[in-house]
Amino acid sequence: MTAHDHANCIDRALAEAERICSQRGARLTPLRRQVLEEIWRNHEAVKAYDLIHRLSGSEHTTKPPTVYRALDFLLEHGLIHRIESLNAYVGCDHPEAHHDPVLFLCERCGDVREARHAGLIAILDEMAATQGFTIAHRTLELRGRCTRCQSPDDKDHARPPADLP
Amino acid sequence: MTAHDHANCIDRALAEAERICSQRGARLTPLRRQVLEEIWRNHEAVKAYDLIHRLSGSEHTTKPPTVYRALDFLLEHGLIHRIESLNAYVGCDHPEAHHDPVLFLCERCGDVREARHAGLIAILDEMAATQGFTIAHRTLELRGRCTRCQSPDDKDHARPPADLP
DNA sequence: TAATCCTACGTTATAAAGTAACAATAGAAC
DNA sequence: GTTCTATTGTTACTTTATAACGTAGGATTA
Ligand SMILES: [Zn+2]
Ligand SMILES: [Zn+2]
Ligand SMILES: [Zn+2]
Ligand SMILES: [Zn+2]
Numbered sequence: 001m002t003a004h005d006h007a008n009c010i011d012r013a014l015a016e017a018e019r020i021c022s023q024r025g026a027r028l029t030p031l032r033r034q035v036l037e038e039i040w041r042n043h044e045a046v047k048a049y050d051l052i053h054r055l056s057g058s059e060h061t062t063k064p065p066t067v068y069r070a071l072d073f074l075l076e077h078g079l080i081h082r083i084e085s086l087n088a089y090v091g092c093d094h095p096e097a098h099h100d101p102v103l104f105l106c107e108r109c110g111d112v113r114e115a116r117h118a119g120l121i122a123i124l125d126e127m128a129a130t131q132g133f134t135i136a137h138r139t140l141e142l143r144g145r146c147t148r149c150q151s152p153d154d155k156d157h158a159r160p161p162a163d164l165p
Numbered sequence: 166m167t168a169h170d171h172a173n174c175i176d177r178a179l180a181e182a183e184r185i186c187s188q189r190g191a192r193l194t195p196l197r198r199q200v201l202e203e204i205w206r207n208h209e210a211v212k213a214y215d216l217i218h219r220l221s222g223s224e225h226t227t228k229p230p231t232v233y234r235a236l237d238f239l240l241e242h243g244l245i246h247r248i249e250s251l252n253a254y255v256g257c258d259h260p261e262a263h264h265d266p267v268l269f270l271c272e273r274c275g276d277v278r279e280a281r282h283a284g285l286i287a288i289l290d291e292m293a294a295t296q297g298f299t300i301a302h303r304t305l306e307l308r309g310r311c312t313r314c315q316s317p318d319d320k321d322h323a324r325p326p327a328d329l330p
Numbered sequence: 331t332a333a334t335c336c337t338a339c340g341t342t343a344t345a346a347a348g349t350a351a352c353a354a355t356a357g358a359a360c
Numbered sequence: 361g362t363t364c365t366a367t368t369g370t371t372a373c374t375t376t377a378t379a380a381c382g383t384a385g386g387a388t389t390a
Contacts, residue, residue: 027357029367049346063370068348084250085304087347087376102289104298115292123285124267124307131278132312133269139250141304142289147297194338214375228341233377238338252347252376333390340383347376354369360362 010040013091017079020095026077035070036091039080044110045088083112085141090114100138106146113146175205178256182244185260191242200235201256204245209275210253248277250306255279265303271311278311 017036021028028036038054039046048067055062071089074080078095082088083103090103090112100121101114121138128135182201186193193201203219204211213232220227236254239245243260247253248268255268255277265286266279286303293300 027366031368047346048348064348065350065370066368069368084306102292104293104296106298107301113296113298115296117288117292120285120288120292123282123288127267127280127282127285128269128307128309131269131280132315133271133278133307134310134315135307136272136309137307139304139306139308141249142293142298142300142302143304144293144301145299150297150299192338196339212375213377229377230341230379231339234339331390333388335388336386338383338385341381343379343381345376345378347374349374350372352370354367356367357365359364 006042009043010037013040013079013095016095017077020077020079024077026073031066032070032073035067036074036079039074039089040091043090043112045083045086045090045105045112047086047088081114083141084139085143100140102140102142104146105141105143106149107143108145108149111146171207174208174256175202178205178244178260181260182242185242185244189242191238196231197235197238200232201239201244204239204254205256208255208277210248210251210255210270210277212251212253246279248306249304250308265305267305267307269311270306270308271314272308273310273314276311 014033014037017028017033020026034055035051038051048064048071051067051071052062052064055067071080071082074089075082078098079092080089081092081101081103083090083105086105092101093114094116099116101116102120104113104115106112120140124138125135127133179198179202182193182198185191199220200216203216213229213236216232216236217227217229220232236245236247239254240247243263244257245254246257246266246268248255248270251270257266258279259281264281266281267285269278269280271277285305289303290300292298
């Protein structure tokens with residue numbers, strides 16, 4: 001992601017989520033809101049078990065089902081996307097209407113960016129139609145390097161090494 | 166998949182694999198060949214642990230690393246595709262040249278069909294180019310219903326219930 | 331031929347990702 | 361307030377995948 005005021009992203013995402021949920025009579029409980037907030041901490045793909053660790057204080061430990069249920073809720077309401085090729089999740093940029101985005105996954109910095117393209121969907125629909133296939137869901141993920149990660153040896157914003165055990 | 170002489174598919178796939186490997190100086194060992202053969206038993210997505218069970222006779226038990234290494238070899242040489250959204254694998258129809266196919270996954274019968282479309286790839290490349298993204302790999306998977314599985318209550322070729330424990 | 335090297339395969343152990351089943355609790359509805 | 365339902369907690373487990381190291385066999389070389 002290009003440099004930006006990320007606090008804005010977070011505020012906007014949470015406000016949108018509140019709005020959408022109240023509009024649908026769905027309950028964005030504190031837990032669900034907290035998970036969404038953690039996912040929006042940055043624009044990187046987030047793993048379920050990272051969420052579990054982040055939500056587990058030294059006292060209170062959060063168990064897998066707790067997080068997975070929150071993720072299910074957020075997925076159902078289109079507030080996040082699941083990244084199949086990474087077993088990870090990312091906040092949705094445009095949650096107001098359902099969509100299957102193209103996800104650009106930077107394998108250097110971990111950032112995820114979503115895009116949509118009507119012509120692309122049209123081609124997929126046409127491919128499906130010619131063989132009588134009915135599409136229920138599209139998984140469209142592109143792995144590679146984002147703009148900022150083109151130069152192979154620039155270490156400025158490379159993903160930090162994984163947490164030590 | 167439409168009705169067809171599947172023995173042909175298997176023969177062709179194995180012959181192609183032999184040809185490609187020998188041409189590249191890669192060794193299609195008995196184990197790797199056996200895994201490929203199991204994957205080609207039909208046109209369905211195959212799970213790694215199913216392969217482990219299939220290769221484990223009552224005496225000789227095959228361990229995960231054995232199968233995963235064979236899968237890695239087959240993936241490297243483009244003889245199979247990994248299906249990210251299913252954690253499963255399927256034989257490649259056209260292994261002679263590298264490609265990232267569109268995979269049509271029938272959620273009723275489990276069949277997988279691969280397709281390619283130059284215009285689609287062009288659009289993805291163009292989307293990437295406009296944001297300075299360099300694509301290394303594409304995951305394109307469409308979940309839904311194949312031609313034969315359009316009528317919701319036709320049970321003729323529904324996937325059998327999972328193996329009992 | 332024997333020493334060597336390298337690749338593939340075997341084995342043990344463990345990590346990472348996800349779910350089933352049931353109990354406890356907190357909101358909403360009555 | 362009581363009942364009902366949705367949400368969260370908890371225990372246990374399944375599925376998927378990898379790390380680390382040992383072994384065997386074929387090719388290469390001395
Ligand atoms: Zn941001
Ligand atoms: Zn990047
Ligand atoms: Zn293919
Ligand atoms: Zn089908």
